[in-house]
Amino acid sequence: MQHRKNAIYSCLLFFLLFGVAYLYEGSHHIFKQVDETVAATSKVGAFENETAPNFELLNLEGKKVSLEDYRGQKVILNFFATWCPPCQEEMPLLVNLDEQLKDKNIVMLGVNMTSQERNANDVRPFLSQYKAQYDVVFDVDGKVMKNYHIIGIPTTFLVNERGIIEKRINGIVTPNHIPVLLGKE
Template identity: 30%
Template sequence: MPSFKAPKLPGSPRLAAILGILALFVVVAVVAGTPYVRQGVENALLAESEAKPAEKVIDPPAPLFTLSDVNGRSVSLTDFRGKWVFINFWASWCGPCVVEMPLMEKLNQTMKNDPFVMLAISLDDAEPVKIRQFAKELGVSFSVLMDTANVAREYGVTSIPATFVVNPDGLVVAQAQGAREWDNPEMVKFFRDMMETAPKKD
């Protein structure tokens, strides 16, 4: 299972400013005591952490799930069988997560004519309506789901952001730990190549 190979988010005044603004969300989350807070704070401080190397294993089946999105609609992974599914675990209090969301949206728009679906699974304890508003302010159009069933644990997520790609057969074929420049041409090429080289069914 390959790990994503793309430039990490660059250090820049813009990135630093965004992380500074989002520090408030981290403080609020610490007070709330959510289960991912400690790692979330570490992620905010280590916005440019390197991706963890992928394990040398056969592509495993993606853990199935059914969750509600921020609009109350039920969404199941099996709804997208036959498509490539991009699954991103994130939270509003995680600085790097929020920084990469608009970049994910750009990738989503680039791939809109492909058999490609993007899902963002929120680990927030906040009410869905608040996360819906947060996502709206970020300008994202892809589905945002609420992790009310510990799906992150099923995927072995220990820190966020964490991203997984599930192929049309329901297997996890790629993963990434940490934020990425999802709109980078190299990243788009990564997905195009993966789709083109995938075994074709008769």
């Protein structure tokens, strides 16, 4: 009799676990739909959990670069100017961070606030001095700076694969920010 009870309990436990697994698998589909719906309805803005405003700017080679070109990848978006001491201070850290991104699905993109530069010709030597290899685009008219509500520089954003801002760093990027930017936190 005890053996029969144990068999019944074992069967019930099996079906219960099977049911939980089935519901869990279905919930993944439901959560994915909810996530896509939230992403589709999130407002465009320059703060965390908002869709990053798209832009189309020219890079150093004169090629048009759009933020949407990077959909499917995380983007570290750094606003800077060559004359800015904190921008100069964080540049070696950003160059080092860019080296760490080579095998990850994360790309570094610099946005030079060209409308704030004394001389736009200073950008190439500045990047060369720090051996920056990542792509840099020029915000010549300041429109992107305005759309991202840049008040002080540097300002850095982590934009996820769906174009949602995960992190906004007002001020200099420090070693403490690196785990967040690499997605390790």
